[in-house]
Amino acid sequence: MMNTATITPAVALHMPFARVLRAYLTDAKFEALRMLRAPAFAIPFLLIPAPLYLLFGVVIAADGISKNPQVGNYLFIGFSVMAVMGPALFGVGSTLAPERDQGLTRLKRAQPQPAGSYLIAKLLMAMFFALVVTGMMIIAAVLAGKITLGAGDMAALAAILTVGALPFCAIGLCIGAYFSGSAAPGITNLIYMPMIYLSGLFFPLPGFLQKFVVIWPAFYLQQLVVAVTGNTQFQFFPLLSALTVLVSVTVLFGGLAIRRLARVG
Amino acid sequence: MTASIVASLDVVTRRYGNTVALDGVSLDIARGELVALLGPNGAGKTTAISLWLGLAHADAGRVTLLGGSPFDVAQRRGIGVMMQDVTLTHGMRVHELIEQAASYYPDPLSVADAMAMTSTAGLASKVYDKLSGGQKRQVQFALAVVGRPSVLFLDEPTVGLDVQARESLWSAIRKLRKAGCSILLTTHYLEEAEALADRVVVLARGRVVASGSVNEVRSIVSRRKIRCDSALDERELSQWPGVIKATRDEGRLTLVTADAEAVLRRLLASDERLANLEVQQAGLAEAFVELTKEAA
Numbered sequence: 001m002m003n004t005a006t007i008t009p010a011v012a013l014h015m016p017f018a019r020v021l022r023a024y025l026t027d028a029k030f031e032a033l034r035m036l037r038a039p040a041f042a043i044p045f046l047l048i049p050a051p052l053y054l055l056f057g058v059v060i061a062a063d064g065i066s067k068n069p070q071v072g073n074y075l076f077i078g079f080s081v082m083a084v085m086g087p088a089l090f091g092v093g094s095t096l097a098p099e100r101d102q103g104l105t106r107l108k109r110a111q112p113q114p115a116g117s118y119l120i121a122k123l124l125m126a127m128f129f130a131l132v133v134t135g136m137m138i139i140a141a142v143l144a145g146k147i148t149l150g151a152g153d154m155a156a157l158a159a160i161l162t163v164g165a166l167p168f169c170a171i172g173l174c175i176g177a178y179f180s181g182s183a184a185p186g187i188t189n190l191i192y193m194p195m196i197y198l199s200g201l202f203f204p205l206p207g208f209l210q211k212f213v214v215i216w217p218a219f220y221l222q223q224l225v226v227a228v229t230g231n232t233q234f235q236f237f238p239l240l241s242a243l244t245v246l247v248s249v250t251v252l253f254g255g256l257a258i259r260r261l262a263r264v265g
Numbered sequence: 266m267t268a269s270i271v272a273s274l275d276v277v278t279r280r281y282g283n284t285v286a287l288d289g290v291s292l293d294i295a296r297g298e299l300v301a302l303l304g305p306n307g308a309g310k311t312t313a314i315s316l317w318l319g320l321a322h323a324d325a326g327r328v329t330l331l332g333g334s335p336f337d338v339a340q341r342r343g344i345g346v347m348m349q350d351v352t353l354t355h356g357m358r359v360h361e362l363i364e365q366a367a368s369y370y371p372d373p374l375s376v377a378d379a380m381a382m383t384s385t386a387g388l389a390s391k392v393y394d395k396l397s398g399g400q401k402r403q404v405q406f407a408l409a410v411v412g413r414p415s416v417l418f419l420d421e422p423t424v425g426l427d428v429q430a431r432e433s434l435w436s437a438i439r440k441l442r443k444a445g446c447s448i449l450l451t452t453h454y455l456e457e458a459e460a461l462a463d464r465v466v467v468l469a470r471g472r473v474v475a476s477g478s479v480n481e482v483r484s485i486v487s488r489r490k491i492r493c494d495s496a497l498d499e500r501e502l503s504q505w506p507g508v509i510k511a512t513r514d515e516g517r518l519t520l521v522t523a524d525a526e527a528v529l530r531r532l533l534a535s536d537e538r539l540a541n542l543e544v545q546q547a548g549l550a551e552a553f554v555e556l557t558k559e560a561a
Contacts, residue, residue: 013331013339013340013342013343013371014339014371015339015342015370015371016371019368019371022368023368023369026364026365026368027365027368030354030357030361030365033357033361034354034355034356034357035356037356038355038356095355098355099352099354099355102350102351102352103348103349103350103351103352104351104352104353104354106320106348106351107346107348107351107353109318109319109320110318110319110320110341110344110346110348110418111341111346111366111369111408112338112339112341112342112344112369112370112412113338113369114338114369115338
């Protein structure tokens with residue numbers, strides 16, 4: 001049983017910085033942990049991308065790669081970009097929307113959860129998934145031996161793709177902030193599915209579609225990695241411009257989402 | 266504001282569209298006091314709590330929490346909260362949920378102590394989603410108390426609890442209050458207010474219609490009811506001192522009175538043929554119904 005001393009109300013409302021930081025980290029840790037535990041999320045987004053790459057980017061594309069090694073790198077980069085999009089879009093948007101519906105965001109606001117911790121936890125979760133899935137892609141690619149990227153390129157790719165999850169997180173936040181829990185997964189698919197194919201991640205698109213790759217953020221993330229890893233043959237967009245677009249997408253969608261959440265919770 | 270007031274609404278009005286949810290409500294919670302907020306659905310109970318939790322702005326008046334604004338996270342570090350209709354984070358175990366809530370506070374209880382206090386130790390490694398409705402409420406209570414709050418807001422805390430769980434929650438609430446925690450609880454269970462509260466505040470249609478100890482609130486309205494068969498004129502009776510209301514329903518007379526003994530003496534003296542006399546002491550339940558009827 002409890003003794004009275006331990007339930008005496010605390011008086012200090014001040015919280016040392018170290019404890020506040022720990023609160024942010026605790027939120028992020030549990031967000032990642034519970035998503036790892038959800039088979040419907042972890043299996044498609046962590047375990048599927050590497051086998052998918054091995055099938056389409058290695059086995060089926062073997063002829064093309066033997067003629068031009070940069071094709072192998074291009075496919076690897078494309079599948080890696082796809083792999084980080086999923087957890088960012090679905091892991092953020094499709095959890096935020098139902099949690100708003102079910103009163104959790106209200107409870108978190110009433111509790112003394114540090115400012116923004118709820119959303120930051122989701123972003124860090126998505127970046128963690130991005131890092132893990134990129135790691136698995138790298139292992140698969142090294143084992144399959146169809147890429148010519150060096151260790152430095154691999155490290156750069158992992159870093160860019162981990163941070164590169166953020167623009168997709170921002171879009172996910174926006175979907176989660178504006179749509180209900182039942183609508184959010186559908187809306188996310190409406191963006192995710194076309195973006196995978198229409199941003200030219202895996203093969204050059206036919207002429208008239210080619211022009212429209214510029215509307216998809218995935219295209220810019222791919223171009224960023226392509227530029228940094230020196231696959232000049234597939235570079236269609238300058239590095240700095242790609243970076244600018246990605247930052248703008250993050251700020252725009254993130255800003256819209258935060259504005260909406262501040263108003264309606 | 267005096268130092269002993271931990272939370273107050275000062276002539277607060279809050280509208281939702283054309284609906285006035287709170288209409289000039291003033292309400293203080295003193296240190297160590299347990300206030301039960303009663304009222305029918307839509308009376309404004311949850312709105313009052315939302316203002317104190319920093320979830321809504323008052324359209325007029327002032328909302329104070331621990332001497333500051335509830336929108337300041339530092340003030341909210343002094344509170345614990347159990348809301349209605351909340352689904353906690355999917356896929357987390359009970360001890361994880363408690364650990365997470367504890368991390369928001371400067372000087373929380375240990376997870377083990379919070380679980381011992383709320384009888385949730387047996388649920389520690391269970392996934393929250395798989396618990397029964399009553400168990401979920403207990404876990405939500407653990408989240409509310411883990412921060413060692415000075416003020417605890419409990420919105421319908423015992424809905425869905427079985428008798429044993431309710432008794433255990435009541436006992437935990439009493440212990441917290443004894444230790445100096447101020448508690449505001451809303452409830453539909455009137456015996457809950459009678460069992461726990463120092464003070465009962467009745468809200469109806471956004472206004473405070475009664476406030477006082479359980480006994481005071483009971484006596485404010487409850488008065489007593491006299492029923493009898495009598496030919497006396499109810500309009501005349503309603504003018505008698507001590508009579509608050511006189512009504513007739515198919516020959517049967519009902520008097521609501523603040524002074525049953527005096528009214529009875531006069532009644533019996535005035536009508537020799539008076540029959541089937543009944544005198545009722547209204548419980549809080551009845552007082553409550555009366556109060557809210559009057560406001561309607």
